[in-house]
Amino acid sequence: MATVKIPPVLRPSTGGEKEVSAGGESVGAVLTALAEQHPSTKSQLFGENGDLNRYVNVYLNDEDVRVLEGLETPVGEGDTLVILPAMAGGAS
Amino acid sequence: MSPSGAEFIRQVKSQIDEVDPADVKPLVGNGVAIVDVRETEEVAQGKIPGAIHVPRGYLESRIEGAAPDRKQRVVLYCASGNRSALAARTLRDDLGYEDVASMTGGFTLWKDRGYEVEVPRAFTPEQRQRYSRHFLLPEIGEEGQQKLLDAKVLLLGAGGLGAPTALYLAAAGVGTLGVVDDDVVDVSNLQRQVIHTTDRVGVPKVDSAEETIKALNPDVEVVKYQTRLDASNIMEILEGYDIVVDGVDNFPTRYLLNDASVRLKVPVVSASILGFDGQLSVFAPYDGPCYRCLYPVPPPAELAPSCGANGVLGVLPGTMGLLQATEVVKLIVGTGEPLIGRLLLYEALSATFTELKVRRDPECPICSRSPEEIGDEEMGVFPDYEAFCAAAG
Numbered sequence: 001m002a003t004v005k006i007p008p009v010l011r012p013s014t015g016g017e018k019e020v021s022a023g024g025e026s027v028g029a030v031l032t033a034l035a036e037q038h039p040s041t042k043s044q045l046f047g048e049n050g051d052l053n054r055y056v057n058v059y060l061n062d063e064d065v066r067v068l069e070g071l072e073t074p075v076g077e078g079d080t081l082v083i084l085p086a087m088a089g090g091a092s
Numbered sequence: 093m094s095p096s097g098a099e100f101i102r103q104v105k106s107q108i109d110e111v112d113p114a115d116v117k118p119l120v121g122n123g124v125a126i127v128d129v130r131e132t133e134e135v136a137q138g139k140i141p142g143a144i145h146v147p148r149g150y151l152e153s154r155i156e157g158a159a160p161d162r163k164q165r166v167v168l169y170c171a172s173g174n175r176s177a178l179a180a181r182t183l184r185d186d187l188g189y190e191d192v193a194s195m196t197g198g199f200t201l202w203k204d205r206g207y208e209v210e211v212p213r214a215f216t217p218e219q220r221q222r223y224s225r226h227f228l229l230p231e232i233g234e235e236g237q238q239k240l241l242d243a244k245v246l247l248l249g250a251g252g253l254g255a256p257t258a259l260y261l262a263a264a265g266v267g268t269l270g271v272v273d274d275d276v277v278d279v280s281n282l283q284r285q286v287i288h289t290t291d292r293v294g295v296p297k298v299d300s301a302e303e304t305i306k307a308l309n310p311d312v313e314v315v316k317y318q319t320r321l322d323a324s325n326i327m328e329i330l331e332g333y334d335i336v337v338d339g340v341d342n343f344p345t346r347y348l349l350n351d352a353s354v355r356l357k358v359p360v361v362s363a364s365i366l367g368f369d370g371q372l373s374v375f376a377p378y379d380g381p382c383y384r385c386l387y388p389v390p391p392p393a394e395l396a397p398s399c400g401a402n403g404v405l406g407v408l409p410g411t412m413g414l415l416q417a418t419e420v421v422k423l424i425v426g427t428g429e430p431l432i433g434r435l436l437l438y439e440a441l442s443a444t445f446t447e448l449k450v451r452r453d454p455e456c457p458i459c460s461r462s463p464e465e466i467g468d469e470e471m472g473v474f475p476d477y478e479a480f481c482a483a484a485g
Contacts, residue, residue: 005446008367009391018442055391059448067451082448084437086343086387087364087371 002030004081013040027060028071030081045083057084101174108180109193113202116140116167116195120208125159125166129179130199134171140202141210145234148175151182155189157230162189169195169202213238219311223265236425237265241311243424246270246333248321248349250301252409253339253363253416255287260417261337262305262312266424269305270333272317273297284406321345323471326352335420338362339413343390348472350375350383355463355471361419363412368405368440370412373431373450374419377459380432385453408440 001021006014014020020037024030031052035042047053051071058065059082065073075081095103119126121142128139129148139145144158148170159166166189168176176194183189195202203209212234215223226232226240243266247254250273258269275297277288285297292300298316305314317329321340330336330352338360340346346362353360359376362383375382415436422428437446454460458470 008369018439055387055389057386062446062448064449064451082437082446084435084448085391087366087369 001077002075002079002081004030004034005083007083007085009085010041010044010083013044014038024075026071027058027065027068027073027075027081030075031058031071055085058082059084101177104181105173105177105194108177108184110173110177110196111167111193112196113205113207116169116202117207119165119167125164127155127158127166127168127179128170128199129168129176130170134199135212136214138203138209138211139199140169141208143169143210145212148179151179152187154230155183155187157233159189162187163191165191165193167193167195170198172198172200174198213241219265222309222311226264231427232425236427239424239426240265240421241267243335244268244270244333245335245337245420245424246272246330247337247339248272248345249339249341250285250287250297251275251281251339251341252284252365252404253413254337255285255301256410256413257337257339257417257420258301258305259287259308260414261420262309264417264421265309265311266420267311268313268315270315270317270329271298271301272319272321272329273301274318274320284404284409286410321349323348323468326471327356330356330358333358335423336360337416337420339364339409339416344472346383347390351458351466351471353377354382354459355466357463359423361416361423363416365404365408365412367403368408370408370438370440372412372415372419372436372438373434374423376430376432377463381450381452382456382459384458385456386435386450388453388456405440411438411440 001023004020004022006018006020011018020034022030022033022037024033031045035045045053045056052058060068060073060075061080120140126140126143128135128143128145129151131147135145146154146158166183168179170176173194173196176198180192180194183192223237226237227234245261245266247258247269250258250271258271261269277292277295277297277300279293281288282290287304288297288300296318298318302314302316305312319325321329326348336353336358338346338349340349349360354377357377359374361374363370363372419431422430433450435448435450458466
């Protein structure tokens with residue numbers, strides 16, 4: 001099982017959970033498992049063509065999966081996936 | 093019988109390496125540590141350009157700040173070549189420096205030869221006290237403090253992030269602080285915007301910020317821009333600043349800022365906050381990734397809560413703003429490892445930091461091209477954002 005860290009904006013979709021354990025041998029499989037556990041995350045993570053939405057960054061441990069093998073990147077036991085959408089809060 | 097003082101110095105000089113000023117001149121600016129061991133008052137009259145000041149009385153305790161590597165070439169000088177000879181012996185015999193020399197004739201001969209001299213900023217006695225804790229850090233010292241006083245930093249927003257950042261940069265003696273904000277102080281700001289005060293509710297934030305900064309440190313010049321940053325004014329406002337501190341509250345301005353800063357090659361120390369979470373990174377154009385490399389497109393409205401008002405822990409912008417201020421000082425002084433190509437996530441509730449790598453995108457629509465190729469019409473452009481925010485209400 002890998003640990004998926006859920007950003008604040010997605011927590012309403014995971015019942016408030018900050019970390020979700022999900023099984024799978026690749027980044028795509030782990031995220032799909034997450035979407036099966038928490039169906040409302042699916043449209044936020046994946047586009048209609050099944051690719052990761054471009055506005056969602058996913059990191060395997062500390063590396064962007066786009067510079068690895070994308071959704072095909074192998075995931076090992078104990079790895080951490082970080083889902084990271086952009087934030088803009090600040091001045092106000 | 094013990095030798096006389098003059099005889100002792102002659103003996104020491106015969107045991108160490110001495111170099112003529114003519115041989116030191118080509119070393120200036122070439123990575124050799126040239127160390128001025130005179131007293132502060134002497135150095136104030138002028139020194140060799142780039143020389144690092146380590147008074148002989150502090151030699152043993154501070155030399156590592158000037159010359160961390162004991163194998164590196166170190167040239168010492170004083171006024172006439174006596175104190176530097178004694179210091180050279182100390183570095184070689186007691187501290188194990190392997191390649192130390194003393195400059196013959198000292199600064200007097202250097203000046204007589206007509207070689208270039210640099211007159212350091214004369215700190216007032218008040219400044220010497222005010223910045224004394226910086227002077228004691230070898231990584232900052234008098235040279236670093238000079239850089240801070242000469243630096244021009246632009247703060248986008250005197251709000252949650254800008255308020256603490258501005259306070260500490262002012263305290264640190266950053267000489268020019270530009271502040272862009274078109275808002276007035278509201279009582280709901282005071283839970284976190286520590287630069288403003290209750291009796292200034294209704295006052296423009298730039299005026300309130302200036303008042304606090306001036307009261308804290310009269311060395312700081314405040315340049316006020318009571319306006320909203322947009323495509324028509326951003327290039328003009330950013331021009332001439334060394335660093336921009338980004339704490340803006342919306343995506344369109346963040347993209348606009350990114351594009352302008354890449355064109356002007358100004359580094360941006362960027363933070364954002366939401367609820368109990370913060371993000372921080374330094375975007376140094378062409379040295380590292382830009383904001384668009386990290387976030388090529390903004391999220392849709394339901395994932396972009398910056399479109400509307402959201403809660404934030406009052407302390408959080410303080411934490412993130414001071415991490416920004418720290419990065420600003422590091423960039424100005426040129427010390428440490430700046431947060432370039434790295435994104436720091438802070439989760440206040442769990443008290444955890446996570447660091448992620450950020451890579452330059454070889455296909456980045458902005459920073460994969462040279463500044464001259466980026467046109468005015470491309471600045472801050474991305475699809476459909478206004479529509480998203482409008483939909484979010």
